[in-house]
Amino acid sequence: MSGALHYHLRKGWFWVKKRVYIAYTGGTMGMKLVHGRYQPVPNFLQTLMAANPAFHHAQLPTYTITQYTPLLDSPNMTPADWSHIARDICDHYDEYDGFIVLHGTDTMAYSASALAFMLDGLGKPVIFTGSQIPLCEARNDAQENLIASLLLAADYAIPEVCLYFHKRLFRGCRVVKVDANGFDAFDSPNCQPLAELGVGIVVNWGLVRPWPQRPLPTTPPTLHELTSPGDVGALRLYPGMSARILENVLQPPLRGLILQTYGAGNAPDNDPEFLRVLAQATARGVVIVDCTQCLRGTVDLTKYSTGSALAEAGLISGYDMTPEAALTKLAYLLSVHDDVATIKTQMQANLRGELTGPVI
Ligand code: ASP
Numbered sequence: 001m002s003g004a005l006h007y008h009l010r011k012g013w014f015w016v017k018k019r020v021y022i023a024y025t026g027g028t029m030g031m032k033l034v035h036g037r038y039q040p041v042p043n044f045l046q047t048l049m050a051a052n053p054a055f056h057h058a059q060l061p062t063y064t065i066t067q068y069t070p071l072l073d074s075p076n077m078t079p080a081d082w083s084h085i086a087r088d089i090c091d092h093y094d095e096y097d098g099f100i101v102l103h104g105t106d107t108m109a110y111s112a113s114a115l116a117f118m119l120d121g122l123g124k125p126v127i128f129t130g131s132q133i134p135l136c137e138a139r140n141d142a143q144e145n146l147i148a149s150l151l152l153a154a155d156y157a158i159p160e161v162c163l164y165f166h167k168r169l170f171r172g173c174r175v176v177k178v179d180a181n182g183f184d185a186f187d188s189p190n191c192q193p194l195a196e197l198g199v200g201i202v203v204n205w206g207l208v209r210p211w212p213q214r215p216l217p218t219t220p221p222t223l224h225e226l227t228s229p230g231d232v233g234a235l236r237l238y239p240g241m242s243a244r245i246l247e248n249v250l251q252p253p254l255r256g257l258i259l260q261t262y263g264a265g266n267a268p269d270n271d272p273e274f275l276r277v278l279a280q281a282t283a284r285g286v287v288i289v290d291c292t293q294c295l296r297g298t299v300d301l302t303k304y305s306t307g308s309a310l311a312e313a314g315l316i317s318g319y320d321m322t323p324e325a326a327l328t329k330l331a332y333l334l335s336v337h338d339d340v341a342t343i344k345t346q347m348q349a350n351l352r353g354e355l356t357g358p359v360i
Helices: 044-050 079-091 107-120 142-155 243-249 272-283 305-312 323-335 340-347
Strands: 006-009 012-019 019-026 031-034 037-040 060-071 098-102 126-129 161-165 166-171 195-197 201-203 233-236 256-261 285-290
Touching: 019 079, 037 060, 044 107, 060 079, 079 107, 098 107, 098 142, 107 126, 107 161, 126 142, 142 161, 195 323, 233 243, 233 323, 243 272, 256 305, 256 323, 272 285, 272 305, 272 340, 285 323, 285 340, 323 340
Parallel strands: 019 060, 019 098, 098 126, 126 161, 233 256, 256 285
Antiparallel strands: 006 012, 031 037, 161 166, 166 195, 195 201
């Protein structure tokens, strides 16, 4: 990559370094061992970075770190935190070429999916990253993940919410955390990585939205706040789940449910009570989306009668969406539309690359 790529012509007559905004929300990357347990400690990450020459390399863009208060271990994140991050990015959109969200790995797939829907018409890269071992340890994955994210956010025009981890850049609304311990913690089973980093950086440009459908980097995205994300839920089916349990979950205020079914989207069709509970809920206007428990592959409600029974009960297909993407997409659609038929149609359409099919 030529050095000039790290710079761009600003205001038409002088070259300046690219600028990246880092929203530091918490997570393992900046944690410290306190009384034998890792905890996020304010300013600890910045102190380590300031003392580490790797973060002052001439090829890196200029970056600003905004530390959130409190720094969160990501299981403590809520949709209010997604709003905070999305607003922060919009507030600084004009001043930076790209954005990094430093985030704990546990709920990073949910946050990345949520922001993909909340930031509509994004024209600059937003890259979520974190690490499995904190930067303070001699052997860690924090340094590589952060440095690679800085280079990608500054120099590669990939205008979407992404997630970078262990040499791969993924589409944010396609990722799942697949490993609690390994460096290769994330995967995107139904979508190729957007980029792979080895000796060189290879971008899969065929997956990146082409010009002229791509939003211009100069036009800020429209921010859609999630108005009542708590009205959406997810339930993983298991053999013997009673209709009573399902009925309880489907009570108001629930307005949308991601039902994680077996295989190609199947559930028992020999329990009339179970199907009646589902049909009554969909008749009341509850949107129930059928997503598979399998990591790879798609829901096909026409394949087996155990699937078509669900379609007859009013469920819609989640196709090959991850449960994380489906949950946040449904919360987003319930925030921007009132009409259940429109929500169902949009839920089955490809809005941000979250399911396989042409983007609308
Ligand atoms: N519990 C941590 C978190 O999600 C794990 C990590 O960052 O890897 O914040």
